[in-house]
Amino acid sequence: MKAALILFYLLFLASPVFSHDEVFTRVCKLMGSRYEISVVASSEEEGVEYIDMAVAEIERIEQLISSWRPDSETSKINEAAGNHSVPVSGELFAFLKRCLQLSKVTSGAFDISYAAMDRIWKFDGSMIQMPAPEEVSASVKNVGYRNIILDEEKQSVFLKKKGMKIGFGAIGKGYSADQAKKLLVNAGVKGGIINASGDLAVWGEQPDGKPWMAGITNPLNKNKVFSWFPIKNRAVVTSGDYEKFVMLDGKRYSHIIDPRTGYPTHGLVSVTVFAPMAELADALSTALFVMGSDAGIDLVQQIDGVDCVMVTTEGEILKSGNIQISHDVSEY
Numbered sequence: 001m002k003a004a005l006i007l008f009y010l011l012f013l014a015s016p017v018f019s020h021d022e023v024f025t026r027v028c029k030l031m032g033s034r035y036e037i038s039v040v041a042s043s044e045e046e047g048v049e050y051i052d053m054a055v056a057e058i059e060r061i062e063q064l065i066s067s068w069r070p071d072s073e074t075s076k077i078n079e080a081a082g083n084h085s086v087p088v089s090g091e092l093f094a095f096l097k098r099c100l101q102l103s104k105v106t107s108g109a110f111d112i113s114y115a116a117m118d119r120i121w122k123f124d125g126s127m128i129q130m131p132a133p134e135e136v137s138a139s140v141k142n143v144g145y146r147n148i149i150l151d152e153e154k155q156s157v158f159l160k161k162k163g164m165k166i167g168f169g170a171i172g173k174g175y176s177a178d179q180a181k182k183l184l185v186n187a188g189v190k191g192g193i194i195n196a197s198g199d200l201a202v203w204g205e206q207p208d209g210k211p212w213m214a215g216i217t218n219p220l221n222k223n224k225v226f227s228w229f230p231i232k233n234r235a236v237v238t239s240g241d242y243e244k245f246v247m248l249d250g251k252r253y254s255h256i257i258d259p260r261t262g263y264p265t266h267g268l269v270s271v272t273v274f275a276p277m278a279e280l281a282d283a284l285s286t287a288l289f290v291m292g293s294d295a296g297i298d299l300v301q302q303i304d305g306v307d308c309v310m311v312t313t314e315g316e317i318l319k320s321g322n323i324q325i326s327h328d329v330s331e332y
Contacts, residue, residue: 021190021207026051031062031196033173039184039192040207050189054180058196061176064092065168067115074166078115082162085151093155096148099171102283103145106299109290110283111259113159115167116142121264123244123255130248140262174237174282177201181278194278198238201278202231219270219311226317227309235278239285240270252313256289265289270311271296274323280306293318 024047025038037054041047066072077086088096102110118139120131131139147160159166168175173196180194181201191204193212202212211232215225219240229236244255246264253264271288275281284306288296293310300308300320310318 022047023207024048024051026055028055030055030058031066031173031176032068033197035197036195037180037192038195040190040204050184050187050192053187054184054194057180057183058176061172061179064089065095065172065175067165067167074168077157077159078165081159081164085149085154085156085158087154087156090155093150093157095175096150096157096166098279099168099283100145100148100150102171102280102287106284106287106291108145108260109258110170110287111143111145112166112168112171113143113145113148113164114170114257114259115165116163117257117259117262120262121246121253121255121257123246127246127248136262140259143259170286171279171283173197173199174201174235174278174280177235177278196278199278199282200231200236202235203233205232216270216272216309229274233276235275235281236272237275237278237281237285238270238272239289241268245269254289256286258290260290265292267292267313268310269313270309272309273300274307276305284308 021040021042023038024041024044025036027034027036029035035058037051039047039050041050063069063072065074067074067078069075073088073092077088080086099112120135120139121127142161142163147164148166149158149160151158177194177196177199178201181203184192185203191206194201200214205211211230213228214231214236215228216238218224218226239256241254241256246253251266253266254268256265257263258265268289271285273281273285273288275284284300288300288308288310291299293312296310297308297318297320300306307320307323309323312318
């Protein structure tokens, strides 16, 4: 459901350096995606140690939430669907509780049980007509967060229907970025960025005292940035359909599917969410796509510390009340 594109460019501004710290960066493949980990450290040895810590933490998260690893807790939950509950770790149980709460808040626009959805929509250019309504309806027959049963006393999870599955593609990378950031902050790292394929968890400052900068890609021209934002101790996540969409009967349909109906979303090409945690920003960036601009902005303005920027298929830029858009990075 979520765009795999990296939609942010981080800008390290050229200015006098007032400390002996430097930024050390490593790009690696984790959780099947591109991660870029940057830390502020006083030496290369220290930087390597910090990045190694972050990588190990992300690998630990993958083992917990991956639905592709047969020995993960998530896979065991899926295997038991319709048969019996599965006891899980406290960490996964708490994560699942937050996921279900997000489903309730978004009226099902965010739903981890989307993993059971039949893939009837094709975004490779081969699709020339809409699927039959009954085919679309059948594609989501095993989707529905209300059928995910959490037992507090037993700390267990039960998927009520055979064929159900849960997956964390719309929130997992954000969660991993948060956890890696938390580990490094606790280790005393002054500043850094965990960039999980465009899901950014940011803290501290650059060595020269300036803020980290994030630029949102223009969804109508991905080679250009339409606005820059200073980021400090926040998360930023974008969902977009720049390259994965289908045109049917003159209407543009996104690769992001509404888990409640089985139909692709339309009307928006990009949604960027700013939030205290990457987990929240990750989930909301997809949910707002599904909800649409009016309902999405209305929801965001009811959540403390959360803001958004949306771009419609007509190129109109919409934003929540606290966002100030700057096109000139030199202002910072």
